[in-house]
Amino acid sequence: MQALRQYIHPGWFLVAPFLLVVVAFYLGPLVNILWLSVTDPEPGLGNYEALFTSDSLARILWTTLRTCLITTIFSVAIGYCLAYAMVHAHNRNQNIMLTLLLISFWISVLVRTFAWLMLLGHNGLVNNAFETIGLIDRPIRFMRNELGVLIGMIHYMVPYAVLPLMVNMQTLDPRVMAASRNLGASGPQTFWRIYLPLTLPGLVASSLLVFILSLGFYVTPAILGGGKVLMVAEYISVQLLVTLRWGTAAMLGTLMLLGVLALLWVMSRFMRLSAVFGGGATR
Amino acid sequence: MKPGLFAHLTRVGAWVALLFLVLPALISIPVSLTPKRFLSMPEGTYSLRHFQNLFTSPDWLSSFAQSGVIATSTALLASTLGTLCAIGLWRVTSRFSEMVRAFLLLPLIIPQIISAMVFYRLLVPIGLIDSYLGLILAHTILATPMVLITVSASLANFDPKLEQASRNLGASNWTTMRRVILPSIKPGVIAGALFAFILSWDEIVVTLFISKFNVYTLPRRMWNGIRENTDPTVAAAAVVLIAITLLAFVIYALVARRRAQTSPSEE
Numbered sequence: 001m002q003a004l005r006q007y008i009h010p011g012w013f014l015v016a017p018f019l020l021v022v023v024a025f026y027l028g029p030l031v032n033i034l035w036l037s038v039t040d041p042e043p044g045l046g047n048y049e050a051l052f053t054s055d056s057l058a059r060i061l062w063t064t065l066r067t068c069l070i071t072t073i074f075s076v077a078i079g080y081c082l083a084y085a086m087v088h089a090h091n092r093n094q095n096i097m098l099t100l101l102l103i104s105f106w107i108s109v110l111v112r113t114f115a116w117l118m119l120l121g122h123n124g125l126v127n128n129a130f131e132t133i134g135l136i137d138r139p140i141r142f143m144r145n146e147l148g149v150l151i152g153m154i155h156y157m158v159p160y161a162v163l164p165l166m167v168n169m170q171t172l173d174p175r176v177m178a179a180s181r182n183l184g185a186s187g188p189q190t191f192w193r194i195y196l197p198l199t200l201p202g203l204v205a206s207s208l209l210v211f212i213l214s215l216g217f218y219v220t221p222a223i224l225g226g227g228k229v230l231m232v233a234e235y236i237s238v239q240l241l242v243t244l245r246w247g248t249a250a251m252l253g254t255l256m257l258l259g260v261l262a263l264l265w266v267m268s269r270f271m272r273l274s275a276v277f278g279g280g281a282t283r
Numbered sequence: 284m285k286p287g288l289f290a291h292l293t294r295v296g297a298w299v300a301l302l303f304l305v306l307p308a309l310i311s312i313p314v315s316l317t318p319k320r321f322l323s324m325p326e327g328t329y330s331l332r333h334f335q336n337l338f339t340s341p342d343w344l345s346s347f348a349q350s351g352v353i354a355t356s357t358a359l360l361a362s363t364l365g366t367l368c369a370i371g372l373w374r375v376t377s378r379f380s381e382m383v384r385a386f387l388l389l390p391l392i393i394p395q396i397i398s399a400m401v402f403y404r405l406l407v408p409i410g411l412i413d414s415y416l417g418l419i420l421a422h423t424i425l426a427t428p429m430v431l432i433t434v435s436a437s438l439a440n441f442d443p444k445l446e447q448a449s450r451n452l453g454a455s456n457w458t459t460m461r462r463v464i465l466p467s468i469k470p471g472v473i474a475g476a477l478f479a480f481i482l483s484w485d486e487i488v489v490t491l492f493i494s495k496f497n498v499y500t501l502p503r504r505m506w507n508g509i510r511e512n513t514d515p516t517v518a519a520a521a522v523v524l525i526a527i528t529l530l531a532f533v534i535y536a537l538v539a540r541r542r543a544q545t546s547p548s549e550e
Binding site: 009010011012013014015016017018019021022025026028029030032033078081082084085086088089097099100101102103104106107108109110111112113114115116117118119125155158159187188191212213215216217218219223232233236237240241249250253256257260264 | 296304307423
């Protein structure tokens with residue numbers, strides 16, 4: 001033991017329990033799934049070939065990418081306004097806004113999806129209200145199509161978009177903006193030429209975060225899409241639990257995993273990840 | 284900067300966005316009070332029958348109990364493992380330890396559908412599918428990174444000289460840990476345990492894959508209720524969940540306030 005301690009920092013003994021659990025019970029099966037994607041049902045790249053030959057797979061991938069992209073654009077746009085207003089609000093207002101944001105962040109995704117089901121249905125509150133005030137004469141179809149999925153997903157993602165942006169905006173030096181105004185730039189000019197470029201790292205980080213989270217999102221598309229909007233996550237679950245085709249599921253899982261890791265790598269170029277996920281590396 | 288039209292627009296837009304975030308969930312309150320047998324808005328008359336059903340039906344009660352047991356065990360295990368791990372990484376602090384930290388955060392960042400495949404793949408061959416043990420193991424792996432994050436944040440504010448002082452005064456490793464380090468990072472540990480509890484209590488994607496009949500957690504039963512889309516008991520359950528969320532939030536806010544008070548060096 002004593003000899004061991006000379007070579008290994010004693011701190012590692014505290015890390016070991018969780019590290020071993022993750023390696024044995026998470027990394028192990030994960031590697032196994034990567035392996036399955038090239039060996040099941042037969043060795044080779046057959047599962048990946050299907051990406052180019054199967055129309056349904058291509059359609060699912062396209063639906064997923066399109067939905068995630070639109071979700072990201074809207075969530076980050078809303079999140080940017082929110083973060084801007086929160087950072088520049090008075091202390092008391094800032095606290096109220098932060099509380100509301102965190103409460104919506106914490107409410108269960110099932111509860112929120114259920115709420116949208118009630119609001120957006122054929123006889124839901126939104127359609128009824130629109131009909132009462134005479135805005136429409138036939139109910140709009142919100143559910144079982146992409147519109148419903150998008151509303152539900154954007155609603156879920158906005159808080160995630162806000163947090164990295166707020167971190168970024170709080171670090172800006174307000175004197176830079178004041179200098180720009182003093183030198184004769186108008187408010188909009190200052191915003192477009194100074195503020196927006198300075199918040200670019202936050203924008204990139206928040207877009208990537210929302211995009212990553214949207215890629216694997218399962219609950220809301222499955223419920224609000226009602227089987228009509230099939231995205232990768234739901235397709236994987238069908239492959240595993242209904243048709244029992246591990247190969248295809250593993251292939252899609254591998255693609256998603258590689259995509260997420262690549263995006264995380266890009267994200268780490270723009271922002272210290274520990275600032276987003278919290279970390280102790282300040283010493 | 285003088286607040287211009289643009290600033291005003293952003294401010295109004297921000298409040299509208301916040302209402303968009305918070306208000307929709309509240310619709311479950313009126314729906315849960317409907318006197319009818321199907322999901323509908325109450326018209327004039329209200330009834331508590333769906334809450335009565337929620338709290339007397341053996342199915343719903345057993346789901347509450349199961350979720351409670353699983354989430355509590357997860358919170359305990361995750362906060363133990365996560366705290367040890369955070370202290371260890373904090374002690375080592377090297378380039379390599381930061382890589383290990385990034386690796387250990389992966390279960391939190393990897394999409395849950397992939398984690399669901401991972402645990403399904405793991406638990407089927409060892410026969411732990413649809414068991415308490417399997418769910419607790421899966422939830423613990425997902426939740427421990429949360430504790431790692433909150434405790435590491437606490438440790439970042441902890442003055443390492445205190446640890447040295449304790450050692451110099453003759454305290455052993457274990458005493459230093461118990462009497463000096465742990466009390467200073469307690470708010471981080473509590474916040475982490477709370478997050479771990481909520482994560483497990485709400486978890487649905489992994490749970491859908493690794494539970495069938497024996498273990499039927501609250502989110503699982505809600506998922507079924509939402510899919511069937513008829514019984515207003517789901518709305519009552521949603522209201523109870525919102526209430527629990529608010530309660531957890533209040534606890535978290537109190538802990539956070541205490542953390543701000545005990546460490547004036549922060550901000």
